[in-house]
Amino acid sequence: MIGLAVALGAVLGxxxxxxxxxGNPLVEKVDAILPQIQCGQCGFPGCKPYAEAIGAGNTxxxxxxxxGEATMLRLxxxxxxxxxxxxxxxxxxxxxxxxxxxxxxxxxxTLCLQACPVDAIVGAAKQMHTxxxxxxxxxxxxxxxxxxxxxxxxxxxxxMNGWKWQYPVYPISDVRNDAEVAA
Amino acid sequence: xxxxxxxxxxVHPVEHKRESTQLGSAIAPLPLHLVIPLRQHGGNPAKPVxxxxxxxxKGQRIGTAEGYISSSVHAPSSGRVVAIEMRPAPHxxxxxxxxxxxETDGEERWIERQAVDYRAIDPAGLRQHFQDMGVVGxxxxxxxxxxxxxxGNLETLVINAAECEPYITCDDMLMRERAAEVVQGIRIAQYxxxxxxxxxxxxxxxPEAIAAMQIACQGTGFEVVAVPTLYPSGxxxxxxxxxxxxxxxxxxxxxxxxxxxxxxxxxxxxxxxVNHGEPVISRLVTLTGNMDEPRNYEVLVGTPxxxxxxxxxxxxxxxxxxxxxxxxGVPLADLSVPVVKASNCIIATSKALxxxxxxxxxxxxxxxxxxxxxxxxxxxxxxxxSRARNFEKAQExxxxxxxxxxxxxYVCPSHIPLVQFYRFAKSEIAEHxxxxxxxxxxxxxxxxxxFRQEREKQEKAAKHAAxxxxxxxxxxxxSGKAGxxxxxxxxxxxxxxxxxxxxxxxxxxxxxxxxPQNVDDLPPGAQAKIDEIDERRAQAKETAEQSVxxxxxxxxxxx
Numbered sequence: 001m002i003g004l005a006v007a008l009g010a011v012l013g014x015x016x017x018x019x020x021x022x023g024n025p026l027v028e029k030v031d032a033i034l035p036q037i038q039c040g041q042c043g044f045p046g047c048k049p050y051a052e053a054i055g056a057g058n059t060x061x062x063x064x065x066x067x068g069e070a071t072m073l074r075l076x077x078x079x080x081x082x083x084x085x086x087x088x089x090x091x092x093x094x095x096x097x098x099x100x101x102x103x104x105x106x107x108x109x110t111l112c113l114q115a116c117p118v119d120a121i122v123g124a125a126k127q128m129h130t131x132x133x134x135x136x137x138x139x140x141x142x143x144x145x146x147x148x149x150x151x152x153x154x155x156x157x158x159x160m161n162g163w164k165w166q167y168p169v170y171p172i173s174d175v176r177n178d179a180e181v182a183a
Numbered sequence: 184x185x186x187x188x189x190x191x192x193x194v195h196p197v198e199h200k201r202e203s204t205q206l207g208s209a210i211a212p213l214p215l216h217l218v219i220p221l222r223q224h225g226g227n228p229a230k231p232v233x234x235x236x237x238x239x240x241k242g243q244r245i246g247t248a249e250g251y252i253s254s255s256v257h258a259p260s261s262g263r264v265v266a267i268e269m270r271p272a273p274h275x276x277x278x279x280x281x282x283x284x285x286e287t288d289g290e291e292r293w294i295e296r297q298a299v300d301y302r303a304i305d306p307a308g309l310r311q312h313f314q315d316m317g318v319v320g321x322x323x324x325x326x327x328x329x330x331x332x333x334x335g336n337l338e339t340l341v342i343n344a345a346e347c348e349p350y351i352t353c354d355d356m357l358m359r360e361r362a363a364e365v366v367q368g369i370r371i372a373q374y375x376x377x378x379x380x381x382x383x384x385x386x387x388x389x390p391e392a393i394a395a396m397q398i399a400c401q402g403t404g405f406e407v408v409a410v411p412t413l414y415p416s417g418x419x420x421x422x423x424x425x426x427x428x429x430x431x432x433x434x435x436x437x438x439x440x441x442x443x444x445x446x447x448x449x450x451x452x453x454x455x456x457v458n459h460g461e462p463v464i465s466r467l468v469t470l471t472g473n474m475d476e477p478r479n480y481e482v483l484v485g486t487p488x489x490x491x492x493x494x495x496x497x498x499x500x501x502x503x504x505x506x507x508x509x510x511x512g513v514p515l516a517d518l519s520v521p522v523v524k525a526s527n528c529i530i531a532t533s534k535a536l537x538x539x540x541x542x543x544x545x546x547x548x549x550x551x552x553x554x555x556x557x558x559x560x561x562x563x564x565x566x567x568x569s570r571a572r573n574f575e576k577a578q579e580x581x582x583x584x585x586x587x588x589x590x591x592x593y594v595c596p597s598h599i600p601l602v603q604f605y606r607f608a609k610s611e612i613a614e615h616x617x618x619x620x621x622x623x624x625x626x627x628x629x630x631x632x633x634f635r636q637e638r639e640k641q642e643k644a645a646k647h648a649a650x651x652x653x654x655x656x657x658x659x660x661x662s663g664k665a666g667x668x669x670x671x672x673x674x675x676x677x678x679x680x681x682x683x684x685x686x687x688x689x690x691x692x693x694x695x696x697x698x699p700q701n702v703d704d705l706p707p708g709a710q711a712k713i714d715e716i717d718e719r720r721a722q723a724k725e726t727a728e729q730s731v732x733x734x735x736x737x738x739x740x741x742x
Contacts (some may be wrong), residue, residue: 046629068398120628159280170603
């Protein structure tokens with residue numbers, strides 16, 4: 001009996017070393033659901049810190065504004081908790097957008113470069129800056145630091161590029177009433 | 184007689200093909216305005232290369248391909264570009280799209296046309312030529328042909344002339360009237376792909392076309408195969424299965440099994456491009472349905488549908504128009520939309536020909552749809568999952584193998600618009616996939632930025648440490664020269680002081696060195712002006728100082 005216990009203990013001990021999980025897998029899963037806008041509207045300095053806070057269980061799941069209800073529902077599903085209505089700050093839904101620098105007005109101060117969480121702004125001191133639209137997440141973090149207010153947010157995927165098929169809506173016959181009419 | 188390998192399912196709707204084949208094809212008159220959308224093909228829309236006011240010749244390139252999966256767009260007639268603006272496009276969304284508006288001058292002056300010897304060009308050059316000339320699949324999907332041609336060492340080239348959808352007869356008419364030219368086009372496609380065998384699949388409800396093609400194919404080795412009339416035998420995957428017995432793998436391409444498929448009208452345009460130097464600027468369009476004179480017309484791309492349908496005299500009780508066939512076509516909300524490369528047919532609808540569907544009833548899981556599905560799917564399950572927005576499950580049931588042919592909706596005894604659910608689910612999945620990719624990119628870039636910031640911090644700290652050590656060493660040497668008067672405890676303070684002093688010296692030197700950079704090599708007049716301004720400035724300064732002095736003395740007196 002003791003021999004068996006020692007053997008199993010050795011196996012378990014070996015397994016715990018051999019199959020050690022690096023990092024917290026839950027945080028990775030939460031991070032994969034978050035939209036990675038890195039806007040900080042949830043009160044954390046980015047998506048990963050928010051994911052870590054959710055993983056540690058010390059914050060609500062309804063704080064992500066860009067993700068909206070869909071993200072909240074998926075988080076609730078992953079964590080096995082009840083869905084919650086979105087927090088007041090997160091409830092305002094905005095269309096997908098990217099920042100646009102008015103190149104005539106830009107003075108080349110580099111303040112927006114430092115604010116951009118995904119390095120999507122190209123420029124140098126006293127040189128005109130511009131935004132790589134394909135890499136901009138639309139977080140709006142570059143708007144407040146701009147001293148000349150030359151950055152605007154432009155909606156993307158308008159017109160045919162952003163068009164998609166809608167959920168089909170069609171009339172359904174009321175079987176009971178139809179039967180009555182027929183009778 | 185070739186053995187055929189029937190595909191699963193299929194339906195046989197009323198053909199309605201006879202109406203529009205009574206008369207031979209005619210040429211539609213030149214409209215005053217042509218509206219040429221820049222998105223007439225799969226992939227990126229073309230980029231306009233003309234601007235409003237430009238005079239263009241017939242066949243001149245007005246939009247150039249943007250990227251690999253894109254194609255060029257050409258002026259269908261000579262005239263003047265009046266605008267490049269958003270115009271309604273023949274698209275299920277009904278949304279406007281960027282189009283070039285051409286005012287025709289009626290002269291039909293061609294740009295210089297050059298036939299090329301395709302055997303003298305390597306296949307890659309030929310593909311580039313096709314992209315430049317706007318060759319796209321004219322069966323309806325308008326995928327750029329040069330992309331499809333990019334596969335060598337092909338076993339079988341299938342020419343799709345099945346034309347399985349009811350009402351449509353443009354390919355039938357093309358083969359009846361221009362079989363020899365179609366065959367020349369097939370030769371080009373065969374050369375470009377190095378295909379060993381060419382099979383031309385034609386549904387057996389087109390005996391005239393079959394006969395014409397058989398005569399034209401004599402001595403070429405191409406085989407004309409009459410296939411049974413069964414919708415959707417004109418779908419590429421189904422036709423390949425039917426003719427070769429090979430099945431295109433799920434999510435794969437026909438080239439993986441050594442087969443490629445081109446529509447018969449597409450190979451005809453290949454012939455026009457290569458042997459006549461004419462880009463794709465017109466196509467045969469069937470005008471049929473609730474019309475007095477249904478017929479096929481050779482129509483310039485960009486011709487407004489509203490003007491075109493008048494040729495076939497729609498009847499008074501016409502309720503609307505469909506672009507494409509009755510199974511997969513798009514209802515046109517706006518008749519100002521133009522004919523595009525994808526427009527094979529325009530059907531006038533009426534209550535008698537297209538009675539409104541009865542109201543839908545719940546799915547009773549009768550699996551009639553599964554019996555009819557040519558892609559061997561389980562449409563009732565796909566409907567269930569799409570309706571519940573359970574997209575993962577829908578993908579597990581191979582939603583993306585659905586060809587949206589509409590057989591399931593056609594046979595559904597509950598009249599459920601099944602295909603609409605599949606389209607909805609597909610576009611939701613595509614959107615989600617796009618968002619996921621964007622999120623991955625953002626995560627990667629954000630992580631790299633954090634890594635970069637950390638690295639810069641460390642580099643800065645290391646630099647500071649190195650500098651401090653250097654200064655300390657210098658200060659130590661200096662104090663050593665001074666007779667080692669200062670003791671060890673004062674070393675750090677002395678180093679700091681020395682560093683500050685050095686910095687002040689450097690700043691001073693820099694300030695002294697700086698002088699205005701833009702006053703070198705000035706013309707004498709400008710130099711004189713600058714001197715004058717400087718003088719005025721000095722005077723102003725002096726006056727200001729004087730007034731301040733006066734004020735001060737005033738204040739002093741007051742006190």
